[in-house]
Amino acid sequence: MNLRRRVAAIAGGIAAVPLVLVALPSSPAAGHGWITSPPSRQDMCATGRVANCGPIQYEPQSVEGPKGLRSCNGGLAQFAVLNDSSRFPATSVGSTVTFNWRLTAAHRTTTWEYYIGNQRIAQFDQGNQQPPFTLSHTVSGLPSGRQTVLAIWNIADTPMAFYACVDLQVGGGSTSPSPNPRRRHPAHPTPTRPPAPRSRAAPGRHTWRTRSAPGSRTAAGRISASRRTPRCRGGSRQTSPPSGVPCSVLNGPLAPGAPAGHLTRTPAAG
Numbered sequence: 079m080n081l082r083r084r085v086a087a088i089a090g091g092i093a094a095v096p097l098v099l100v101a102l103p104s105s106p107a108a109g110h111g112w113i114t115s116p117p118s119r120q121d122m123c124a125t126g127r128v129a130n131c132g133p134i135q136y137e138p139q140s141v142e143g144p145k146g147l148r149s150c151n152g153g154l155a156q157f158a159v160l161n162d163s164s165r166f167p168a169t170s171v172g173s174t175v176t177f178n179w180r181l182t183a184a185h186r187t188t189t190w191e192y193y194i195g196n197q198r199i200a201q202f203d204q205g206n207q208q209p210p211f212t213l214s215h216t217v218s219g220l221p222s223g224r225q226t227v228l229a230i231w232n233i234a235d236t237p238m239a240f241y242a243c244v245d246l247q248v249g250g251g252s253t254s255p256s257p258n259p260r261r262r263h264p265a266h267p268t269p270t271r272p273p274a275p276r277s278r279a280a281p282g283r284h285t286w287r288t289r290s291a292p293g294s295r296t297a298a299g300r301i302s303a304s305r306r307t308p309r310c311r312g313g314s315r316q317t318s319p320p321s322g323v324p325c326s327v328l329n330g331p332l333a334p335g336a337p338a339g340h341l342t343r344t345p346a347a348g
Contacts, residue, residue, distance in 0.1 A: 110139045110240050111181035113229055116169040118242040119150060119160045128166060131159050139182050141241045145232060148196065150243035160243060163226060168247040174218040175246065177229060184208045186234035192217055193228040206234045222249040 114121050120138035123131030134141070134157045141160065143152030151157040159165060177192070187204035192215070200217040220227075224247050231240040 110142060110183050110185070111179055111231060112138045112141065112240070113177050113242040113244055114180045115178040116171060116175065116244050116246060118229070118244045119166050120157075120242060122166060123159070131165075132156065134160060139180075139240075142238050143241060145230075145237055145239045147239070147241065148193065148228060150226075150228065150241060152239075152241040163245070166245050168224050168245040170247045170249075171220070173220045173222070173248055174216065175220060175227075176214050176216045177227075177244065178214045179209075179212065179231070181209065181211045181213075184211055185236075188232045188234045190215060191230040191232065193230070194221070194225050199227075204234075220246065220248045223247070 112118055112120050117125070117127065118138075119128075120134050120141060122128040123135040124138040126135075141150075141152040141154065141157055143149075143154060147153055150160040185208070186206055187209050188206060189204060190202040191198055192200040199219070200215065202215050217227075224245070227244045227246060229242045229244065231242075233239060
């Protein structure tokens, strides 16, 4: 009976060995890395800033593809949303930007590369060493306007690399033009007022107008400091309306620019 138990135990141990060997290769795929600041496209999906991204929202660290690619999704069909620039807003920055990486597995690394289009704008050498789990690279001289920076993490001991695209508005401007740009106004705009109504007077007479400070009160039909425009009829040889001369008080607006108490002489309408 003891012999049978020993044989069963040995057989069970042998059968378990292949399971362990099969499980080991899958462990490196559990984690890698991505850019968190300024937020990369996969980071925007993972944080919910951009919705309905598909599988990438659950594994932003897994954009891994062969070295030498220039695509945001690392050539992976399940992450195709990362290639759609219209889905992702740009972050306003200056011409010098610090890119912050978060790693979940610190693979031995050759270089870190940064591209805009097909032009490499920066490269950082890791010397085939393991990087820390958080690290930063500062890139200067970014061209102005909206730019998409492709960051590439080249692994030393595999033919693979990790990819992250970051959308930037270099120069600090808005990510989209304003539909109603603000117009500049002149420093001293000239007010426009409707012309004052004209009164008819007998031929050979003139009309006198005065603009006075508001607030005083007087008998109706006399020259007064009111909000109305008093007009007084006098003789053609008079240079100013005599005191107590009756006048017709009209409701027309004052002539623009006339100071308080100022009299102006204009020919009466025929």
